[in-house]
Amino acid sequence: xxxxxxxxxxxxxxxxxxxxxxxxxxxxxxxxxxxxxxxxxxxxxxxxxxxxxxxxxxxxxxxxxxxxxxxxxxxxxxxxxxxxxxxxxxxxxxxxxxxxxxxxxxxxxxxxxxxxxxxxxxxxxxxxxxxxxxxxxxxxxxxxxxxxxxxxxxxxxxxxxxxxxxxxxxxxxxxxxxxxxxxxxxxxxxxxxxxxxxxxxxxxxxxxxxxxxxxxxxxxxxxxxxxxxxxxxxxxxxxxxxxxxxxxxxxxxxxxxxxxxxxxxxxxxxxxxxxxxxxxxxxxxxxxxxxxxxxxxxxxxxxxxxxxxxxxxxxxxxxxxxxxxxxxxxxxxxxxxxxxxxxxxxxxxxxxxxxxxxxxxxxxxxxxxxxxxxxxxxxxxxxxxxxxxxxxxxxxxxxxxxxxxxxxxxxx
Numbered sequence: 001x002x003x004x005x006x007x008x009x010x011x012x013x014x015x016x017x018x019x020x021x022x023x024x025x026x027x028x029x030x031x032x033x034x035x036x037x038x039x040x041x042x043x044x045x046x047x048x049x050x051x052x053x054x055x056x057x058x059x060x061x062x063x064x065x066x067x068x069x070x071x072x073x074x075x076x077x078x079x080x081x082x083x084x085x086x087x088x089x090x091x092x093x094x095x096x097x098x099x100x101x102x103x104x105x106x107x108x109x110x111x112x113x114x115x116x117x118x119x120x121x122x123x124x125x126x127x128x129x130x131x132x133x134x135x136x137x138x139x140x141x142x143x144x145x146x147x148x149x150x151x152x153x154x155x156x157x158x159x160x161x162x163x164x165x166x167x168x169x170x171x172x173x174x175x176x177x178x179x180x181x182x183x184x185x186x187x188x189x190x191x192x193x194x195x196x197x198x199x200x201x202x203x204x205x206x207x208x209x210x211x212x213x214x215x216x217x218x219x220x221x222x223x224x225x226x227x228x229x230x231x232x233x234x235x236x237x238x239x240x241x242x243x244x245x246x247x248x249x250x251x252x253x254x255x256x257x258x259x260x261x262x263x264x265x266x267x268x269x270x271x272x273x274x275x276x277x278x279x280x281x282x283x284x285x286x287x288x289x290x291x292x293x294x295x296x297x298x299x300x301x302x303x304x305x306x307x308x309x310x311x312x313x314x315x316x317x318x319x320x321x322x323x324x325x326x327x328x329x330x331x332x333x334x335x336x337x338x339x340x341x342x343x344x345x346x347x348x349x350x351x352x353x354x355x356x357x358x359x360x361x362x363x364x365x366x367x368x369x370x371x372x373x374x375x376x377x378x379x380x381x382x383x384x385x386x387x388x389x390x391x392x393x394x395x396x397x398x399x400x401x402x403x404x405x406x407x408x409x410x411x412x
Contacts, residue, residue: 018066
């Protein structure tokens with residue numbers, strides 16, 4: 001670590017850590033030394049603001065702002081450091097330990113370019129430094145957006161939610177393929193469809209459709225207060241010019257990064273531009289789960305015929321009923337259901353529903369190995385395994401949802 005005072009015989013200082021006491025972040029010191037050698041220095045909070053006004057600061061490429069729970073009382077000062085750095089084209093990497101999601105969200109909104117949790121995951125700081133110091137690529141020629149979002153759009157799209165109550169229950173498979181089937185109903189009936197991946201940590205919609213995870217998604221999530229049609233449209237990716245997708249961000253962020261108000265704004269924005277909004281949720285219940293449940297028109301809770309699904313379904317039922325939330329909205333969906341000829345399996349399904357006091361409204365067949373292959377290849381079942389039994393059931397479901405929507409419109 002070098003002093004920020006320039007030394008003629010040493011390398012220029014191109015980076016600084018900014019913290020209350022950098023000794024509280026020993027892993028940060030180690031990673032900075034390994035990555036930056038002697039071309040970095042350390043500053044306190046007040047020192048940083050003063051240093052930004054010095055000629056020596058012109059060489060700075062980025063600062064690593066390291067904070068912990070004790071610094072949350074000084075968020076105004078942290079925000080000012082970020083603002084001053086950004087005004088001088090200095091990138092900001094936020095390093096945070098034991099900081100509440102609300103505080104983290106606030107600082108990201110104020111312009112921090114990257115977030116890395118502390119203790120630092122291996123190689124994560126190096127990767128963040130590479131991202132902020134790599135020049136932006138030349139912009140590609142503008143490609144016409146097949147679904148240009150109109151600022152005056154006034155649709156009221158239907159919200160369809162998919163949530164797995166156990167790992168591997170098939171939530172993302174259903175969400176991706178249902179969204180595609182809705183977008184491809186027929187040559188004459190092609191509703192506009194938006195697919196939202198709200199699993200901020202393990203969301204895999206991008207993988208299932210072979211789409212890149214872009215930094216602009218994180219930028220949008222950090223500026224929800226300013227969300228408009230243009231910002232939302234820029235964050236979407238088009239899949240085969242027929243389905244618009246909001247992928248999970250490129251980096252893992254806390255599930256509590258969203259507030260209920262943030263979620264409501266995103267879903268409302270999507271509803272105003274699309275006929276159907278399909279949401280893939282994480283398994284975890286968070287503070288904004290209630291918001292999604294209340295906004296949903298159809299809520300598929302996916303389970304399997306096993307003990308973990310049964311236990312989680314019962315826990316979900318109790319949790320919603322204890323809070324007087326609309327449990328009746330849940331449409332329990334049994335994935336990998338027994339075949340029609342499997343009488344023993346059918347009996348197990350009946351006993352499971354009776355013991356839990358639920359209705360299993362939808363049963364999806366086991367699509368077998370082709371389902372995994374389609375996911376690995378980044379294609380919907382309809383594209384690469386059109387005759388698969390799971391694909392056929394999801395296609396029927398899409399048609400019934402569309403017909404139900406048409407009936408509601410006609411009755412309005």
